[in-house]
Amino acid sequence: xxxxIGDVIKDKQELIVRTPEEFKKSGIDxxxxxxxxxxxxxxxxxxxxTGQVLPYDVLVxxxxxxxxxxxxxxxxxxxxxxxxxxTDGLRxxxxxxTARCKKAVIIGGGFIAMEMSEAFRSRxxxxxxxxxxxxxxxxxxxxxxxxxxxxxxxxxxxxxxETRPFSIEPGLQCRLRVKTSRGDLEADVVLVAxxxxxxxxxxxxxxxxxxxxxxxxxxxxxxxxHDNIYAVGECCEVFNRVSRRWIYAPLGDVANKQGRIxxxxxxxxxxxxxxxxxSQSFKLFGLEVATTGLTEAEAIKNGFAPVSEFIWxxxxxxxxxxxxxxxxxxxxxxxxxRLLGAQCVAVExxxxxxxxxxxxxxxxxxxxxVGYLDLAYSPxxxxxxxxxxxAAQNIARKL
Amino acid sequence: xxxxIGDVIKDKQELIVRTPEEFKKSGIDxxxxxxxxxxxxxxxxxxxxTGQVLPYDVLVxxxxxxxxxxxxxxxxxxxxxxxxxxTDGLRxxxxxxTARCKKAVIIGGGFIAMEMSEAFRSRxxxxxxxxxxxxxxxxxxxxxxxxxxxxxxxxxxxxxxETRPFSIEPGLQCRLRVKTSRGDLEADVVLVAxxxxxxxxxxxxxxxxxxxxxxxxxxxxxxxxHDNIYAVGECCEVFNRVSRRWIYAPLGDVANKQGRIxxxxxxxxxxxxxxxxxSQSFKLFGLEVATTGLTEAEAIKNGFAPVSEFIWxxxxxxxxxxxxxxxxxxxxxxxxxRLLGAQCVAVExxxxxxxxxxxxxxxxxxxxxVGYLDLAYSPxxxxxxxxxxxAAQNIARKL
Numbered sequence: 001x002x003x004x005i006g007d008v009i010k011d012k013q014e015l016i017v018r019t020p021e022e023f024k025k026s027g028i029d030x031x032x033x034x035x036x037x038x039x040x041x042x043x044x045x046x047x048x049x050t051g052q053v054l055p056y057d058v059l060v061x062x063x064x065x066x067x068x069x070x071x072x073x074x075x076x077x078x079x080x081x082x083x084x085x086x087t088d089g090l091r092x093x094x095x096x097x098t099a100r101c102k103k104a105v106i107i108g109g110g111f112i113a114m115e116m117s118e119a120f121r122s123r124x125x126x127x128x129x130x131x132x133x134x135x136x137x138x139x140x141x142x143x144x145x146x147x148x149x150x151x152x153x154x155x156x157x158x159x160x161x162e163t164r165p166f167s168i169e170p171g172l173q174c175r176l177r178v179k180t181s182r183g184d185l186e187a188d189v190v191l192v193a194x195x196x197x198x199x200x201x202x203x204x205x206x207x208x209x210x211x212x213x214x215x216x217x218x219x220x221x222x223x224x225x226h227d228n229i230y231a232v233g234e235c236c237e238v239f240n241r242v243s244r245r246w247i248y249a250p251l252g253d254v255a256n257k258q259g260r261i262x263x264x265x266x267x268x269x270x271x272x273x274x275x276x277x278x279s280q281s282f283k284l285f286g287l288e289v290a291t292t293g294l295t296e297a298e299a300i301k302n303g304f305a306p307v308s309e310f311i312w313x314x315x316x317x318x319x320x321x322x323x324x325x326x327x328x329x330x331x332x333x334x335x336x337x338r339l340l341g342a343q344c345v346a347v348e349x350x351x352x353x354x355x356x357x358x359x360x361x362x363x364x365x366x367x368x369x370v371g372y373l374d375l376a377y378s379p380x381x382x383x384x385x386x387x388x389x390x391a392a393q394n395i396a397r398k399l
Numbered sequence: 400x401x402x403x404i405g406d407v408i409k410d411k412q413e414l415i416v417r418t419p420e421e422f423k424k425s426g427i428d429x430x431x432x433x434x435x436x437x438x439x440x441x442x443x444x445x446x447x448x449t450g451q452v453l454p455y456d457v458l459v460x461x462x463x464x465x466x467x468x469x470x471x472x473x474x475x476x477x478x479x480x481x482x483x484x485x486t487d488g489l490r491x492x493x494x495x496x497t498a499r500c501k502k503a504v505i506i507g508g509g510f511i512a513m514e515m516s517e518a519f520r521s522r523x524x525x526x527x528x529x530x531x532x533x534x535x536x537x538x539x540x541x542x543x544x545x546x547x548x549x550x551x552x553x554x555x556x557x558x559x560x561e562t563r564p565f566s567i568e569p570g571l572q573c574r575l576r577v578k579t580s581r582g583d584l585e586a587d588v589v590l591v592a593x594x595x596x597x598x599x600x601x602x603x604x605x606x607x608x609x610x611x612x613x614x615x616x617x618x619x620x621x622x623x624x625h626d627n628i629y630a631v632g633e634c635c636e637v638f639n640r641v642s643r644r645w646i647y648a649p650l651g652d653v654a655n656k657q658g659r660i661x662x663x664x665x666x667x668x669x670x671x672x673x674x675x676x677x678s679q680s681f682k683l684f685g686l687e688v689a690t691t692g693l694t695e696a697e698a699i700k701n702g703f704a705p706v707s708e709f710i711w712x713x714x715x716x717x718x719x720x721x722x723x724x725x726x727x728x729x730x731x732x733x734x735x736x737r738l739l740g741a742q743c744v745a746v747e748x749x750x751x752x753x754x755x756x757x758x759x760x761x762x763x764x765x766x767x768x769v770g771y772l773d774l775a776y777s778p779x780x781x782x783x784x785x786x787x788x789x790a791a792q793n794i795a796r797k798l
Contacts, residue, residue, distance in 0.1 A: 241773075253776035253783040261771075274771050281775035290775040351780040352751035356758055358773055363762035372660075372673050374640075374757055376680035376689040377652035381750040384652040 039206045041226055058228050058266050061203055061216060062259070065196035065234035065250045070107060074168030079175050080190045083112060092191070101188035102126060105178050107165050108194035109136035111282045111289075114148070116191055117157045118285055127156075128185055130163040130178075139280075139291050143310055144327050144345045148284060155285045160185075196250050198235040211237045213248040220272040222262035230266065232258040239275035242293050242340060242361055243302040249276055277361040278341070281351045290354035293341025293361045296331055305334040309395045313387025315349030317379030328353060330367070330391040337366040337399050339392075349381070353388055367392040367399075438605045440625055457627045457665050460602055460615060461658070464595035464633035464649045469506060473567030478574045479589045482511060491590070500587035501525060504577050506564050507593035508535035510681040510688075513547070515590055516556045517684055526555075527584055529562040529577075538679075538690050542709055543726050543744045547683060554684045559584075595649050597634040610636045612647035619671040621661035629665065631657040638674035641692050641739060641760055642701040648675055676760040677740070680750045689753035692740025692760045695730055704733040708793045712786025714748030716778030727752060729766070729790040736765045736798050738791075748780070752787055766791040766798075 020030040035049035039059065046054045067082030069075050079099070081092045095101070104120045106113045109131030120127045129136060129152070135145035136152065136159055152159050164181040171177035174186040198215035209225035211217040216236040218224055224231050233255035237246040254276055264271040281290035299306035308331040315326045326346035332339050342357040344350040360370050371392035377384055419429040434448035438458065445453045466481030468474050478498070480491045494500070503519045505512045508530030519526045528535060528551070534544035535551065535558055551558050563580040570576035573585040597614035608624035610616040615635040617623055623630050632654035636645040653675055663670040680689035698705035707730045714725045725745035731738050741756040743749040759769050770791035776783055 251776065253774070256783045257771050274768055276773040279773045279775040281777040281780060283777060283779040288780070290777075292773075292775060351775050351777070352754060354775045355751060355755045358775060359755055359758035359762070359764075362768075362772060363758070363764070365758075365762070369673055369761075372656050373761060374675040374678045374691075375652070376678040376691060376750050376753045376757060377650065378680040378682060378689075378750070380682040381680060381687070384655045 036202060039202065041206050041229065044228070056228075058230065059226075060262060060266070061208070061224065061229065061231040061235055062233050063199040063202055063235040066199050067192060068195045068197055069192060070165050070194060072165055072167050074176075075192065077168055077170070077176060079188065080168055080192060082192050083116065084196055092189070096123065096125075096189060099175070099188060103174055103187045104128070104189050104191060105130065105176075105185045105187040106191045106193055107178070108192065109133060109138070109159065110193060110195065111137055111280070113191070113193040114152075114284050114289070115282055116193065117152065118155070118283070121155055121157060121285075128158045128160060128187070130160040130165065130180060130182075130185070132162060132164050134161045137289065139295055140289060140329075140343050140345060141295065142329070143312075144329060144343055147325070147327050147345045148287070148289065151285050151287045196234065198248065198250070200235055203231065203235065211246050213237055213246065215248045217246070218258075220274075221265045221270070222258050222273060223265070230262040232262045239273070241275045241277050241364075243298065245302065247276075247278075249278065251280065277358050279354060279358040281354065286347055287345055288348060288350035289345050290351045291341070291343040292354050292358040293339070294331065295341060295343075299331060299333070299340045304340055306331050306340060307334045307395060307398050308332070309391050309398070311387060311391050311394065313390060314383060315346050316381065317383045320379050324348060326350065326353075326387055328387045328391050330357075330395055332367045332395045332399070334399060337368055337396065339365050339367050339370055342391075352381075353386075356388060367395045371396055435601060438601065440605050440628065443627070455627075457629065458625075459661060459665070460607070460623065460628065460630040460634055461632050462598040462601055462634040465598050466591060467594045467596055468591060469564050469593060471564055471566050473575075474591065476567055476569070476575060478587065479567055479591060481591050482515065483595055491588070495522065495524075495588060498574070498587060502573055502586045503527070503588050503590060504529065504575075504584045504586040505590045505592055506577070507591065508532060508537070508558065509592060509594065510536055510679070512590070512592040513551075513683045513688070514681050515592065516551065517554070517682070520554055520556060520684075527557045527559060527586070529559040529564065529579060529581075529584070531561060531563055533560045536688065538694055539688060539728075539742050539744060540694065541728070542711075543728060543742055546724070546726050546744045547686070547688065550684050550686050595633065597647065597649070599634055602630065602634065610645050612636055612645065614647045616645070617657075619673075620664045620669070621657050621672060622664070629661040631661045638672070640674045640676050640763075642697065644701065646675075646677075648677065650679065676757050678753060678757040680753065685746055686744055687747060687749035688744050689750045690740070690742040691753050691757040692738070693730065694740060694742075698730055698732070698739045703739055705730050705739060706733045706794060706797050707731075708790050708797070710786060710790050710793065712789060713782060714745050714786075715780065716782045719778050723747060725749065725752075725786055727786045727790050729756075729794055731766045731794045731798070733798060736767055736795065738764050738766050738769055741790075743786075751780075752785075755787060766794045770795055 023030045037047045039046050044056050067084045103126045106129045109129050113129050117127045117129055137148050166179040168178050171186045174188045176187050178185045203216045209217045216231040218231050218236045222230045222232050234250035238249050240247045261271045261273040279292040296306045310329045313326045314321045315324050324347040329343045331341040339360055344353045371389050422429045436446045438445050443455050466483045502525045505528045508528050512528050516526045536547050565578040567577050570585045573587045575586050577584045602615045608616045615630040617630050617635045621629045621631050633649035637648050639646045660670045660672040678691040695705045709728045712725045713720045714723050723746040728742045730740040738759055743752045770788050774785055
């Protein structure tokens with residue numbers, strides 16, 4: 001397994017900030033397609049696949065994550081793709097165009113699967129999404145899960161619940177056939193989207209400590225167990241301010257922040273990464289889907305006694321409403337009233353509510369106060385009582 | 400000046416929840432168009448214009464606010480309207496239709512004037528807005544003020560800066576003529592929108608204490624200086640959590656919250672109104688305009704040493720942008736780094752950013768932490784570094 005230092009791709013359809021030549025002008029040597037064979041922490045050197053040995057004072061592990069594979073026969077056939085990075089995306093796109101794919105099967109039903117189902121549909125492809133769970137995007141449960149399912153259905157994406165892939169083999173009508181616990185699915189292209197795990201092989205090889213999640217352990221300055229080795233991004237853990245545990249949350253915005261904090265510390269300006277609260281969002285056809293904090297299951301696992309509330313609200317004031325739905329679920333701790341998490345799905349305004357609640361979570365607010373937050377009210381953007389207020393007050397009454 | 404107990408209007412174009420008959424079923428006697436002639440706090444009675452005398456254990460003052468008039472000759476001519484309540488709105492609407500108004504002049508350039516300029520334009524009317532200040536919607540200053548002005552201009556609303564009204568008289572081409580420091584303006588209808596003040600006559604008449612703002616003073620349970628008299632809504636003050644002063648903020652969502660807190664306390668369940676941070680928004684043609692917290696001038700007045708940052712950002716990630724502009728101004732205290740306020744104007748996503756920052760203000764967050772808030776990132780709703788992060792980090796670097 002090779003480790004690449006940087007991976008900059010120039011493609012007119014993608015936004016790439018700088019080429020290696022441009023980096024060079026800033027005194028930064030970006031070596032593309034160069035594997036790291038090993039690191040010697042005692043000597044402070046990195047051995048490259050080119051034979052070069054580079055000395056270092058400070059080493060940053062930014063090895064990212066790799067797609068998890070289902071581990072089934074045929075997963076290495078042509079036409080089966082992961083989607084972890086830009087290269088994967090470009091390869092997939094080019095394959096779809098060259099092979100004129102008409103039918104896609106997505107193994108996994110998480111948010112990457114959801115986004116890709118839309119991407120495939122926008123090319124007129126037939127899309128089937130299968131998951132071992134009973135609903136897609138499982139963080140959004142109950143009524144919200146049904147809302148998501150409805151959106152998939154009305155956009156002609158078929159979701160196969162509780163479906164396990166057994167193997168992939170050459171197909172009859174199409175290039176491929178996925179054999180599953182619910183029968184065979186033919187497809188021109190198969191996307192594997194069952195998650196990612198941190199690429200920690202290099203870290204392991206030099207004895208850098210891993211956390212319980214299996215990703216590299218870091219402290220608040222992004223330093224690993226080795227004093228002059230930092231780790232950032234999807235190879236390492238991150239502190240969750242709600243559960244007060246180090247979790248694995250491989251998301252682009254988190255990686256960006258960790259990178260900046262590590263750089264700042266290495267550069268001599270102290271800085272701590274304050275952690276995350278678990279915010280996330282995606283677009284699914286006409287829906288905004290967003291969440292922050294803990295789910296009820298996570299709350300229980302962390303020792304809280306969750307009490308939750310689900311409401312259908314409106315993203316705008318009632319007199320302006322054309323019937324747009326907004327579903328909001330809020331979760332709090334029964335004994336303290338502390339807000340623990342929220343999930344929102346809506347035609348518009350879901351991300352807005354979740355961002356607002358993310359800051360409430362960040363500050364360990366109580367649902368009692370959340371019920372009276374001073375938001376920028378105007379009928380065009382919500383009611384005088386926003387769904388946030390209504391859900392929070394409903395929970396407060398249950399405590 | 401009569402004081403009305405309740406004012407429920409049934410009009411198919413407006414949303415009204417319940418009629419007096421429906422209230423009666425819940426045991427609530429709503430007396431419309433009934434003036435209060437006086438209150439005797441010693442006896443605990445209210446005298447009505449009908450001659451009736453009602454006893455009370457607890458009295459709630461919800462007398463609202465009244466439009467401020469410019470105090471010029473001709474302000475009482477037919478065709479000159481305030482816009483404070485639903486009745487005003489219905490009267491204005493009916494006049495415009497009946498008199499087939501083609502030209503409107505708005506005296507005042509605040510957010511009601513902005514919203515009404517759009518309402519008039521949507522009926523194809525010619526609109527001129529005049530203000531004694533150099534820019535409309537003065538809370539949004541500098542670049543944001545220009546952005547608003549640009550939106551007015553591209554929607555053919557003429558803004559007359561630093562213009563003082565002298566008098567209103569019958570016009571030649573139109574019904575009315577407004578004589579101003581910048582010449583005469585002819586109009587079929589004139590809207591006066593220079594602000595409101597609390598209706599405090601009744602409170603004054605019974606010795607209920609007023610605050611420095613001139614509105615009724617209340618405590619955190621909405622109780623006035625009289626033990627069994629409460630006040631809520633636009634006749635009373637509200638606590639600003641940022642300035643830690645009692646201010647006058649006549650806004651519908653605040654009034655709703657105060658009403659609920661008063662009701663809760665009167666009903667025997669203690670509750671405190673936690674105050675506001677100064678959030679506000681309006682729609683202006685294709686723009687979202689929102690603000691929270693203090694302006695720089697208010698920050699200085701309150702003893703802070705404000706340092707501010709203005710950025711042009713994007714409401715979505717760069718690769719999805721079609722050039723939508725988002726202007727964000729952020730203000731912090733130089734010595735502590737505490738966030739003090741923010742203003743945002745954008746084609747989309749302004750209210751979302753302001754709501755998010757309103758919660759940060761509520762919790763007295765430092766711009767250093769605001770720069771690393773965990774928001775629900777997805778390219779469709781923002782960049783991995785949101786304008787909030789960028790502005791906050793820029794300010795943090797200035798401290």
